[in-house]
Amino acid sequence: MxxxxxxxxxxxxxxxxxxxxxxxxxxxxxxxxxxxxxxxxxxxxxxxxxxLPRIAQQIQNARHWFHQAFRRYGYTGKYLYAYCTKSSHFSFVLWEVLRHNVHLEISHTNDLAIVEWLWKKGWINQDILIIANGYKERAYAERIRALYQAGFRNLIPVLDDINELEYYEGLEPPIQIGIRIAAEEEPTFEFYTSRLGIRPSEIIPFYQQRIRNHPSVRLRMLHFFINTGIQDSPYYWSEFSRALEMYIALRDLCPDLDMFNIGGGFPVRNTLRFLYNYEEIVDEIVSQIHQRCAQENIPDPHLITEFGTFTVGExxxxxxxxxxxxxxxxxxxxxxxxxxxxxxxxxxxxxxxxxxxxxxxxxxxxxxxxxxxxxxxxxxxxxxxxxxxxxxxxxxxxxxxxxxxxxxxxxxxxxxxxxxxxxxxxxxxxxxxxxxxxxxxxxxxxxxxxxxxxxxxxxxxxxxLGYHQDNPLPTPAQSRTPAGTYEQILIQEL
Ligand SMILES: Cc1ncc(COP(=O)(O)O)c(C=O)c1O
Missing domain, CATH: 2.40.37.10 (Lyase, Ornithine Decarboxylase; Chain A, domain 1)
Structure with missing residues (x-):
């Protein structure tokens, strides 16, 4: 040729x-x-x-792939599409995603300011599912409490740390919570275990000792997300399966638990030779969950995703x-x-x-x-x-x-x-x-x-940068910059 x-x-x-x-x-x-x-x-x-219409198409695509796989396996849970706001906070992006009935995943107290704006503007109602991730500063947790008490009953803080539980003391009715499982990092990364989430060995004792009989919280969700995204790799499937086994073990103890959140991580086309097969990956995720739940005789969980890149990237x-x-x-x-x-x-x-x-x-x-x-x-x-x-x-x-x-x-x-x-x-x-x-x-x-x-x-x-009228720094009595021709300035320097 x-x-x-x-x-x-x-x-x-x-x-x-x-x-x-x-x-x-x-x-x-x-x-x-x-x-x-x-x-x-x-x-x-x-x-x-x-x-913006591409955002709508992506939401529809993901829903289609999950619903198709659900039908194929007779999966009994629901699929919930949550948009991860940190991938783009622009009002126009929120406008587009919310026109397609998605839920939200947030990471900071300032996200809740956006939530309040959206509610006042009538773009959402208070029943929207809001998954509040992240290691929580007091201000973030307090705002979660305030919005929950104002009627956002599906605002679900996902515990990133066991001490976070204390923030939700005394809430009535009990607030629904999630737990994030800390994933093992990719072998090439600097750390073994992600700093995000609660280490797997602590989760079951934590549930038994502190959550099971807690009057103000109900555990509804297990959350899992790995930084490198959803890939058809041994690393991804091994982490996925660890999280799924944790869901099963927890569900055995906690009948309230009914949401399995697999986070974000779908890629977008970053080359004209993009070989990622979304349908196959979704099929594998759904079939693994369904199979394991059937073996353990527990209902299929509602499956939640928090796609950010996938929603807005293209x-x-x-x-x-x-x-x-x-x-x-x-x-x-x-x-x-x-x-x-x-x-x-x-x-x-x-x-x-x-x-x-x-x-x-x-x-x-x-x-x-x-x-x-x-x-x-x-x-x-x-x-x-x-x-x-x-x-x-x-x-x-x-x-x-x-x-x-x-x-x-x-x-x-x-x-x-x-x-x-x-x-x-x-x-x-x-x-x-x-x-x-x-x-x-x-x-x-x-x-x-x-x-x-x-x-x-x-x-x-x-x-x-502070070059404005309110700049409080005093003007020097006389200019201290050197004066004269270039040659004169050089002499002054000497
Ligand atoms: C908890 C959580 N969920 C979802 C996402 C979105 O990931 P992505 O943009 O890969 O879909 C992130 C990204 O950092 C995240 O930390």
């Missing part, structure tokens, strides 16, 4: 292309049928795009312009982007995450291997390897500077980036955040654009 000559040929011969939500029409990359060049012409770059994209090309030696060619990769998509340098990176235009041009460079001066502000290609290839740049520049899209960047980078604040080299565009669908199926945030202005940045 001759070597592919254009960028399109490269993708066409290397991957199964087009794919769901990623296609080429009239030579332009489309994201869920949206012409990205049109967005760029209208809103400029750098641009962060959220396409809804997001970042669009950049390539400002220019730098060739630093015979092998290293840089495409300089008009934003910061390290800052906008911090997963890439902090966690080594990979995303689908594609050009928006010029698919008909020859391609070359490049490194993508961000605008900050940090050596780590770069991106240069796809999951399968181990390189980034992009079309060559137009020769004539009058021609349209090359634009590049990072796809499926919807989860965690804003939380890790700190939305709206001061960032590296004072590079402003990108413009944020939200595309949402109304009940009639009509798509709308909401220009959610402008790039951070220099005024806003200066204000945050």
């Amino acid at each position: 001759p070597a592919p000559s254009t960028y399109f040929d490269l993708i066409d011969t290397t991957f199964d292309f087009p794919q769901e939500g990623i296609e080429l029409k009239q030579g332009i990359l489309h994201f869920y049928s949206i012409n990205l060049m049109e967005l760029i012409r209208k809103y400029g770059t750098p641009l962060r795009v959220f396409y 809804a997001g994209a970042h669009l950049f312009q390539v400002l220019g090309e730098k060739i630093q030696n015979d092998a290293e060619r840089w495409y300089m982007l008009n934003g910061s990769i390290m800052q906008y998509i911090p997963d890439t340098w902090g966690l080594g995450e990979r995303f689908i990176v594609l050009p928006v235009n010029y698919w008909d041009k020859p391609y070359q291997r490049v490194n993508l460079g961000g605008l900050s001066c940090d050596a780590h502000d770069y991106y240069n390897s796809e999951v399968h290609l181990n390189h980034v290839f992009l079309p060559i740049l137009p020769e004539n500077p009058q021609e349209e520049p090359l634009y590049v899209a990072f796809l499926h960047t919807g989860a965690y980036q804003d939380a890790l980078a700190g939305f709206g604040g001061i960032q590296h080299c004072l590079i402003p955040a990108p413009r944020y565009l939200v595309i949402y669908q109304d009940d009639e199926g009509q798509l709308h654009h909401w220009l959610f945030a402008e790039p951070t202005s220099s005024e806003a940045m200066l204000n945050l």
